[in-house]
Amino acid sequence: MQPERKNEKENQRNCAQRKNQRQQCSILMDAVPTSKRPFDAMQRSMPCNRMSADTSVQPLIIGAGIAGLTLGIALRDRGIEAEICEAAPELRPLGAGIWMAPNAMQIFGRLGLAQPIIDAGAEVERVALLDSRLHEISSSSLATVREKFGFTIAAIQRAELHRILLDRFGNRSLRLGKRLASIENHLAAPTAVFEDGTAASAPCLIGADGIHSAARHLIRPSALPRRTGQLCWSGLTEFDLPWEFRRSTVEIWGGRSRMGIADVGHGRAYWFLVSSGVDVARPRPSDCIAELLEIVKDYDGPSRDLIRATPVSAVSEVELTDLRPRLPWSAGNICLIGDAAHPTTPNLGQGGAQAVEDAWTLARCLAEYREPAQAFHAFETARFKKVKTVSGIAEIARPTPMGHEYCGIVEEVGKEVRKEVRKIKPGQFVVGSFATSDNTCVICQDGYQSSCLQREFMSAAQAALLRVPLADGTLVATRDLPSKELIPGLLATSDVLGTGWFAAHAASVKPGRTVVVVGDGAVGLLGVLSARQMGAERIIAMSRHEARQKLAREFGATDIVTERGDEGIARIKDLTKGIGADSVLECVGTQESMMQAIRSARPGGFVSYVGVPHGVDLDGAGLFFAHVHLHGGPAPVRRFLPELIDLVLNEKIDPAKVFDLTLPLDQVAEGYRAMDERRAIKTLLRT
Numbered sequence: 001m002q003p004e005r006k007n008e009k010e011n012q013r014n015c016a017q018r019k020n021q022r023q024q025c026s027i028l029m030d031a032v033p034t035s036k037r038p039f040d041a042m043q044r045s046m047p048c049n050r051m052s053a054d055t056s057v058q059p060l061i062i063g064a065g066i067a068g069l070t071l072g073i074a075l076r077d078r079g080i081e082a083e084i085c086e087a088a089p090e091l092r093p094l095g096a097g098i099w100m101a102p103n104a105m106q107i108f109g110r111l112g113l114a115q116p117i118i119d120a121g122a123e124v125e126r127v128a129l130l131d132s133r134l135h136e137i138s139s140s141s142l143a144t145v146r147e148k149f150g151f152t153i154a155a156i157q158r159a160e161l162h163r164i165l166l167d168r169f170g171n172r173s174l175r176l177g178k179r180l181a182s183i184e185n186h187l188a189a190p191t192a193v194f195e196d197g198t199a200a201s202a203p204c205l206i207g208a209d210g211i212h213s214a215a216r217h218l219i220r221p222s223a224l225p226r227r228t229g230q231l232c233w234s235g236l237t238e239f240d241l242p243w244e245f246r247r248s249t250v251e252i253w254g255g256r257s258r259m260g261i262a263d264v265g266h267g268r269a270y271w272f273l274v275s276s277g278v279d280v281a282r283p284r285p286s287d288c289i290a291e292l293l294e295i296v297k298d299y300d301g302p303s304r305d306l307i308r309a310t311p312v313s314a315v316s317e318v319e320l321t322d323l324r325p326r327l328p329w330s331a332g333n334i335c336l337i338g339d340a341a342h343p344t345t346p347n348l349g350q351g352g353a354q355a356v357e358d359a360w361t362l363a364r365c366l367a368e369y370r371e372p373a374q375a376f377h378a379f380e381t382a383r384f385k386k387v388k389t390v391s392g393i394a395e396i397a398r399p400t401p402m403g404h405e406y407c408g409i410v411e412e413v414g415k416e417v418r419k420e421v422r423k424i425k426p427g428q429f430v431v432g433s434f435a436t437s438d439n440t441c442v443i444c445q446d447g448y449q450s451s452c453l454q455r456e457f458m459s460a461a462q463a464a465l466l467r468v469p470l471a472d473g474t475l476v477a478t479r480d481l482p483s484k485e486l487i488p489g490l491l492a493t494s495d496v497l498g499t500g501w502f503a504a505h506a507a508s509v510k511p512g513r514t515v516v517v518v519g520d521g522a523v524g525l526l527g528v529l530s531a532r533q534m535g536a537e538r539i540i541a542m543s544r545h546e547a548r549q550k551l552a553r554e555f556g557a558t559d560i561v562t563e564r565g566d567e568g569i570a571r572i573k574d575l576t577k578g579i580g581a582d583s584v585l586e587c588v589g590t591q592e593s594m595m596q597a598i599r600s601a602r603p604g605g606f607v608s609y610v611g612v613p614h615g616v617d618l619d620g621a622g623l624f625f626a627h628v629h630l631h632g633g634p635a636p637v638r639r640f641l642p643e644l645i646d647l648v649l650n651e652k653i654d655p656a657k658v659f660d661l662t663l664p665l666d667q668v669a670e671g672y673r674a675m676d677e678r679r680a681i682k683t684l685l686r687t
Helices: 038-045 066-077 102-110 114-120 143-149 158-169 214-219 289-295 303-308 351-368 372-391 484-493 496-506 522-533 546-555 565-575 591-600 620-626 637-649 665-676
Strands: 003-010 060-062 083-085 097-100 122-124 126-131 136-141 153-157 180-184 191-194 199-201 205-207 226-238 248-253 257-263 268-275 316-322 334-336 407-413 429-431 465-467 514-518 538-542 559-561 581-586 601-609 629-632 659-664 682-686
Touching (some): 097 102, 097 158, 097 268, 102 114, 102 143, 102 153, 153 158, 180 214, 257 303, 334 372, 351 372, 407 484, 429 484, 496 522, 496 581, 496 601, 514 522, 514 591, 522 538, 538 565, 559 565, 581 591, 665 682
Parallel strands (some): 126 248, 205 334, 538 559
Antiparallel strands (some): 003 407, 122 153, 126 136, 180 191, 191 199, 226 268, 226 316, 257 268
């Protein structure tokens, strides 16, 4: 049952890049409890073959950056002395600022370095994402992070962090002016040959020499960093930040640019600016300030003043590059760590933190295993999954079609199965779901077609033609060809409306009830519309975006709540006489949004969850005493399609309003970019 059809379809946010930066805290604050961290799990599972303090094993580390110095310190903490060779002839203060996330600060705490880092920088109390007019997209207090993990984010001048690490490691085992030229005998005791003609041998060699790693080039010459086409400028200067920017890390999103600002303490501010609208091959101007001011000309707030206050000599410019996380990171008795192994773009502020985790984990492995090659294998096993998660990059070997929302005209029914396709015929206009279903199995008959025993997920709908398996069970045909004006609304039924409708249904929305909708994306907004259609008396939409607030009102929201976290929950309680809502729709999928939903519901209330979960970890005891009903998962859109199609065709509802950007199919990348930067709620693609 396999028709091919012309179809109109639209985008879903590209999760293969940046992991939804609105949810940046879930990674930025990736400080997992001690018992759950990869390196602690390894400690319990590895055989205890710890080397003694007088061991003859003295690793040779190439690179005296954050990764190399932290590794040297961590090894010494375990009784292993290492020698570090640095290409630079002298160590000078370089770089602007850096954010050290809680996962890195936990490790620095164990090494006795956390307090010096905090004293030299600033502890961050808030992480915020704003649009260019300084309207909040998201904001999170780090108080609960500190309470749970002992640290928040430390914002510090990179040179100060380097000084602290260098002071701890000392100069005794540090060799400067040693630029790596070649490596010999890597399967046994590697010998590093330097450009000055000298050489050094060691039982093992660690490449910690950054994104342009000479060590990586020698052992993995085909692993070349990828160019992103984005330029990044950064600077650090004395600046009196407005009070709302103090003890905060703030990122501001413009059209094709974004700017990060952080208070690094002692009256200094660190900033970076990333733009995809500048030719990376252009001659670099001698005075970049005018160029930067042009990029941020539409930004409100301190952005322009901060750039003006920064001396040209203190501004650096680099093209952002990265490398797909891919094993191996080792060859024989040579291993790579940090940016030498897995460089990332700075989208989540985790590059330095992952280097610190690498150093801590590798030091433990080298202490636990007597053979370096075994230690390197254990290190790769422990770290690879986490690094891939942080990078947010799925392995894609070739150009790959995407998309799972579609509607259109059936062009052909597969000849091989013509006898089996009985309902769907060429020429019909049909709407499908992101999950195929036979609509006959026991699960389908119970109304959960998205878990059909023969289910397949649709993932190639952004195309002129699409093959749909299980056509009779998956597709719903309209009586007549709909008018052109109604097609966008029918497209919405395929996923975002169907999912919002299921969210309202699963949360037991009924006439007279009070409903809270967490999330102001397309699904959340259509959850508001669905709740109104189901008769909710009061609908509270949680949104900080003015355009989305306006659309929520159009769809039926009676109240708008802009607060988040504890303040948001308190506001919901204020609006519900201290009790909480009857029904709460969770339409985001983060830890914060899930807890927001559960804690906003009254005892005995209903919480639905339709946002694909990212890092959600529910507390069993808290859930037990919350006394709420939970129901969610992939929306069984097929169950609701006939009703939703009729509502659209009869013009009872207009879900097409969530499509605020229409583009031709060949501009799909711009559609993703617009949604990612919140310039669009949902992009409609037309063939």
